[in-house]
Amino acid sequence: MSDGGQVTNPAPTIKRRGLMLVLSSPSGAGKTTISRALLEQDSNIFMSVSATTRPKRPGEVDGKDYIFVGEDEFQSMIDRGELLEHARVFGHMYGTPRAKVLDALNRGIDVLFDIDWQGTQQLGNDGSTEADLVTVFILPPNSKELENRLHRRARDPEEVVRHRMEKAADEMSHYREYSYIIINDDIDESVGEVQSILRAERLRRERQLGLHEFVQGLHDGA
Amino acid sequence: MSDGGQVTNPAPTIKRRGLMLVLSSPSGAGKTTISRALLEQDSNIFMSVSATTRPKRPGEVDGKDYIFVGEDEFQSMIDRGELLEHARVFGHMYGTPRAKVLDALNRGIDVLFDIDWQGTQQLGNDGSTEADLVTVFILPPNSKELENRLHRRARDPEEVVRHRMEKAADEMSHYREYSYIIINDDIDESVGEVQSILRAERLRRERQLGLHEFVQGLHDGA
Numbered sequence: 051m052s053d054g055g056q057v058t059n060p061a062p063t064i065k066r067r068g069l070m071l072v073l074s075s076p077s078g079a080g081k082t083t084i085s086r087a088l089l090e091q092d093s094n095i096f097m098s099v100s101a102t103t104r105p106k107r108p109g110e111v112d113g114k115d116y117i118f119v120g121e122d123e124f125q126s127m128i129d130r131g132e133l134l135e136h137a138r139v140f141g142h143m144y145g146t147p148r149a150k151v152l153d154a155l156n157r158g159i160d161v162l163f164d165i166d167w168q169g170t171q172q173l174g175n176d177g178s179t180e181a182d183l184v185t186v187f188i189l190p191p192n193s194k195e196l197e198n199r200l201h202r203r204a205r206d207p208e209e210v211v212r213h214r215m216e217k218a219a220d221e222m223s224h225y226r227e228y229s230y231i232i233i234n235d236d237i238d239e240s241v242g243e244v245q246s247i248l249r250a251e252r253l254r255r256e257r258q259l260g261l262h263e264f265v266q267g268l269h270d271g272a
Numbered sequence: 273m274s275d276g277g278q279v280t281n282p283a284p285t286i287k288r289r290g291l292m293l294v295l296s297s298p299s300g301a302g303k304t305t306i307s308r309a310l311l312e313q314d315s316n317i318f319m320s321v322s323a324t325t326r327p328k329r330p331g332e333v334d335g336k337d338y339i340f341v342g343e344d345e346f347q348s349m350i351d352r353g354e355l356l357e358h359a360r361v362f363g364h365m366y367g368t369p370r371a372k373v374l375d376a377l378n379r380g381i382d383v384l385f386d387i388d389w390q391g392t393q394q395l396g397n398d399g400s401t402e403a404d405l406v407t408v409f410i411l412p413p414n415s416k417e418l419e420n421r422l423h424r425r426a427r428d429p430e431e432v433v434r435h436r437m438e439k440a441a442d443e444m445s446h447y448r449e450y451s452y453i454i455i456n457d458d459i460d461e462s463v464g465e466v467q468s469i470l471r472a473e474r475l476r477r478e479r480q481l482g483l484h485e486f487v488q489g490l491h492d493g494a
Binding site: 064187189190192193196219222223225228229231232233242243245246247249250251253254255258261264267268270 | 286451455465468471473489490491492
């Protein structure tokens, strides 16, 4: 650009390790909407697909919404150490297959997790991924709003709603175990907040793998 | 809104503790431009004004650019514990007055610091502010660019430039002590990155002081 001289040291692309972005919240706090918006607007993150023993619901696609497996197969996955975390929720097993996540992290791709506090705790205890975790807890703006949203799914039987409210209270009691807290008062604002967290966490020194060589190059050139 | 019912629990404003955003970089990496843009676009952060013993330059305003003090007065500030950090750079003393910073943090206002690695280390060692620190290191995109920028200040004598380049190399060798690393290849991109870091760090659980009561309220209402 300047001096008509040639550019001797163009800026290299710094290799980056991917991160695991965990969004947890009580059901009805808007997490699904936020996740969807995030995935639409950011091409370097994909949603981790859980394995589950719960029956497929109408419209769900195997391998996309969930990996649907039987109890025996799920137990085998646990036994072979193929799951990063697993838990029983409402009588069904849910778990995160390990291989696809680790492969993404190594290739600098981020993975989004829509899991509860139990799953988050297990991810945090797994030595292979602990440092890759970025945990976000989403809270509803007030209890009235939470209650409204839980009732809005009209097809669910009353007992399921009650279960869900108990689970919501249980889930909320674990907010302290998360690094970032978002109060979802406005959905666009909340999406922007999650995006900022993602952008910031990508800039963390430990995730930028080629920094040592890069700074070395600056020294040598200067 | 819905059901014609009254809103029983409006979303409270969560009280927040301010944070200390430290930007360090070798001279010529674009830090000043980034700081200025950040301050213009965000009304909840102000620049910490350092005390210094270096002579006032033409155009500089006492109390705005620096607090200009004599050597004796500076030493008294150290002795009275009034400085969060201080260091000698190019023969002059520089330091950060403590009271104004702590007052801002307590009122939920963020403070921007344009200090070097020595000052950053001292802030990190001060028990009263360690948890409030968010440290960002800005690197130039390549050594050619760095060199150009260091020479661009034509009024500086060659010896000062040489000093500055040595200091740049010294400063860069400390990048590992920072949490976030930004490679300033594009100024708008870099400003956006600092803004994302600021927005994300404001959402950290430990900085949102009213969360316990807020979640309690959600439980009681649900």
